Structure formats: C-alpha cells, structure tokens
Amino acid sequence: MAILFGLKFLLLIPHLFLLWFVGLAAGIVAIIGYFVVLITGSYPRGMWEFLLGVMRWQIRVNAWQLGIVDQYPPFSTR
Numbered sequence: 001m002a003i004l005f006g007l008k009f010l011l012l013i014p015h016l017f018l019l020w021f022v023g024l025a026a027g028i029v030a031i032i033g034y035f036v037v038l039i040t041g042s043y044p045r046g047m048w049e050f051l052l053g054v055m056r057w058q059i060r061v062n063a064w065q066l067g068i069v070d071q072y073p074p075f076s077t078r
C-alpha cells in the first residue's frame with residue numbers, strides 16, 4: 001500500500017507544480033475580480049471561467065490522490 005502511495009505522489013508532482021503557479025494566478029484574479037465587482041457590479045465571465053476551471057482541476061487531482069476515482073486527471077481547466 002505504501003508503494004502505491006509513493007507512486008501516486010510521484011505521478012502527482014507535475015500537477016502539484018503547475019497547480020501551485022495556476023493557483024497563485026487564480027488568487028490574483030480573484031482579488032482583481034473583487035474590485036471589478038465593486039466597480040461594475042458584475043463578475044467578468046472570463047475570470048469566472050478561469051477560477052472555476054482551476055477549482056475543477058484541483059478537485060480532480062485531489063479525488064485521484066485520495067483514490068475516489070481511478071482515471072488520471074488531465075492537465076486541463078476544462
């Protein structure tokens with residue numbers, strides 16, 4: 001069992017590396033989106049879709065890591 005956990009962690013390294021940078025960008029987009037909503041009263045569709053895609057990617061990676069799903073997560077925000 002420990003061998004499989006180690007193998008899964010090795011397979012997740014590229015996802016974790018990319019998600020760190022994408023998550024950083026998502027945090028900046030969320031802060032900018034906050035001020036855009038204050039000024040315009042609506043959330044821009046592109047920002048919303050980017051943040052939604054990042055959250056979906058993170059959920060897919062976490063679900064695979066925890067063994068909830070068997071399919072390896074794609075490198076995509078769709």
